[in-house]
Each structure stands twice: as C-alpha cells, then as structure tokens.
Amino acid sequence: NAGVTQTPKFRILKIGQSMTLQCTQDMNHNYMYWYRQDPGMGLKLIYYSVGAGITDKGEVPNGYNVSRSTTEDFPLRLELAAPSQTSVYFCASSHPGLPPENIQYFGAGTRLSVL
Amino acid sequence: KNEVEQSPQNLTAQEGEFITINCSYSVGISALHWLQQHPGGGIVSLFMLSSGKKKHGRLIATINIQEKHSSLHITASHPRDSAVYICAVIGGGSNYKLTFGKGTLLTVNP
Numbered sequence: 452n453a454g455v456t457q458t459p460k461f462r463i464l465k466i467g468q469s470m471t472l473q474c475t476q477d478m479n480h481n482y483m484y485w486y487r488q489d490p491g492m493g494l495k496l497i498y499y500s501v502g503a504g505i506t507d508k509g510e511v512p513n514g515y516n517v518s519r520s521t522t523e524d525f526p527l528r529l530e531l532a533a534p535s536q537t538s539v540y541f542c543a544s545s546h547p548g549l550p551p552e553n554i555q556y557f558g559a560g561t562r563l564s565v566l
Numbered sequence: 567k568n569e570v571e572q573s574p575q576n577l578t579a580q581e582g583e584f585i586t587i588n589c590s591y592s593v594g595i596s597a598l599h600w601l602q603q604h605p606g607g608g609i610v611s612l613f614m615l616s617s618g619k620k621k622h623g624r625l626i627a628t629i630n631i632q633e634k635h636s637s638l639h640i641t642a643s644h645p646r647d648s649a650v651y652i653c654a655v656i657g658g659g660s661n662y663k664l665t666f667g668k669g670t671l672l673t674v675n676p
Contacts, residue, residue, distance in 0.1 A: 482662055493570065493652070493666030501662075509663075541609060545662060550597035551614045553662050557601075559608035 453477050457542050457558035464532040464565045472527040472561050474542030482545045483525040484555065485509075485517065487538040494541065500525055501547070532565045539563070569593050572653050572667035579674050585640040587670045589653030592634065599664065600627050600638050601652040609652070612638075643674045 458473045476483065481502045486494040496509030500519040514536055516528040525544075529536060542558040571590045579585055589598070600612045613620050613627040615636070620627050624643075629636040640647055653667040 491668060493668045494654075494664075495666075496663065499663070543609075547662065550616050550656065553597075553656070554611055554614045555599070555662075555664065556611065557609035 455542055455544055455556050455558035457540075457561050459561060460559065461562045462564070464529075464563065466532060466534065466565060468532050469528070469530050470532065470563075472529075472540055472542075472563075474525045474527070474558060475523050476525075476542075476544040476556070477523065478544060478556065479522060480544035480556075481522065481547050482553070483519065484543045484545075485515070485525070485527045486541045486543065487511065488541060488560075489538050497527065497540075529563075534565050537563060537565045569665050570653055570655055570667040572651075572670050574670060575668070576671045577673070579643050579672070581644060581674055581676050583643050583674075585643050585647070585672065585674075587638045587651050587653075587672070589636045589638070589667055590634060591636075591653075591655050591657070591665075593655065593657045593665070595631075595634075595655040595657035597656045598629055598636050599652075599654040599656070600636075601654060603650040603652060603669070605649070607649075612651075640672075643672075645674045645676050648672055648674050 455476045484499045485497040495511045498517040500506045540561045543555040545555045597616045624641045626639040650669040652669045654664040
C-alpha cells in the first residue's frame with residue numbers, strides 16, 4: 452500500500468494564479484482531511500470529508516475549495532493564490548470509529564510558495 | 567490560548583540521554599496522538615492513546631486523563647531521533663477532528 456500520496460511536492464505560484472493540490476489514499480478510508488502548517492504554529496484544519504460527496508469546512512477554509520467524488524481522492528483547490536497561502540499542506544485520512552481505529556495517516560506534504 | 571500546549575519548544579540533548587516532552591491540554595478528549603516530523607519531511611503517527619501507557623521500541627508515551635497531561639519519553643536517544651514531535655488531541659465532541667500543539671523541536675547531538 453502506498454498510503455496517502457500528495458502531489459506536487461513543491462510549487463511556486465504567482466499571486467492570482469490557481470492550482471489544485473492532489474491527494475489520494477489506497478486504504479479505503481472514509482475520512483480525509485486537509486491541513487496547513489505555518490512556521491511556529493500547530494497544524495490547522497482547512498477542510499475535511501467524511502465520505503464521497505460530503506465535505507465540510509475546518510478552521511481556516513477561506514481561499515480554498517475541495518471536492519470528494521471518490522473515496523480515494525480529495526483534491527484541494529486554490530482559486531486566487533495569495534501570499535498568505537504560502538505554507539506546507541498536508542493531506543490525511545482515517546477510518547471512522549473510536550480510537551485507535553481512527554488514527555490519522557498523513558501524506559508527505561506539499562510545500563507551496565505564493566510570490 | 568492554544569488548547570494544546572507543549573513543552574519545551576526546543577530541546578537539545580546528547581546521544582544516549584533520556585528525553586521527555588510534555589503535552590497539556592485544556593479540553594475533554596477521547597484520545598491523544600503523538601506524531602513525528604523530520605525536517606522537510608512528512609508526518610508519522612507514533613502513538614494514539616486514551617489511557618495509561620504505550621511503548622514502542624525506545625519510545626514510551628503516557629497519559630493522565632485526570633490531570634490532562636501526556637508525556638513522550640525517548641530512552642537512549644540517537645541523532646536519528648532529531649525531529650519535531652507534535653502532540654494532538656481528539657476532543658470537543660468529535661471522534662476525528664485533531665487539535666494540534668505547536669511541536670517540540672528535538673536535536674540529538676552525537
């Protein structure tokens with residue numbers, strides 16, 4: 452199993468450009484998450500999904516959109532990139548249920564710079 | 567104020583030393599994660615625990631639910647243990663939403 456795969460690993464965007472961060476998992480997890488990690492701060496939840504066709508906002512959703520058309524894929528869309536979106540983005544997935552079944556598995560991250 | 571506080575923020579040790587990283591939280595939780603992140607790398611889950619103690623190799627995690635406190639111990643530390651260690655809790659009525667601490671940067675010198 453590959454686990455959680457994120458692409459690309461690195462990207463530089465100009466202000467106002469758009470892009471999609473890809474995330475796919477092969478563990479048949481219902482739950483998927485997008486986080487951002489800024490220097491000196493804990494990870495913040497951007498969006499999450501509890502199953503195909505169901506998404507919901509996390510703590511910091513502004514400037515982002517998501518979709519979940521399949522169990523495996525959970526792409527994150529930046530429509531009009533801004534310097535404030537410079538960050539490292541992590542995708543994660545988990546089973547539903549009680550601990551320890553719901554342990555989250557993380558991708559390797561996407562390092563994004565908006566200049 | 568962050569709901570999850572870690573201490574210390576930075577820790578430097580010599581190879582072989584016993585390491586302790588602390589995590590305190592202010593909300594009721596169903597479980598606590600300890601995660602490891604190597605520089606420039608991804609995030610790996612080390613432990614999830616709801617009570618008591620768990621051990622994996624040289625790593626030991628404990629939790630005291632009444633005191634809302636957890637510790638991560640590393641015995642016989644090694645330079646390859648150098649990483650950021652992150653505490654995260656599942657709580658607030660959710661079975662899956664994590665609230666993260668800011669992390670502890672551990673550097674183990676040979």
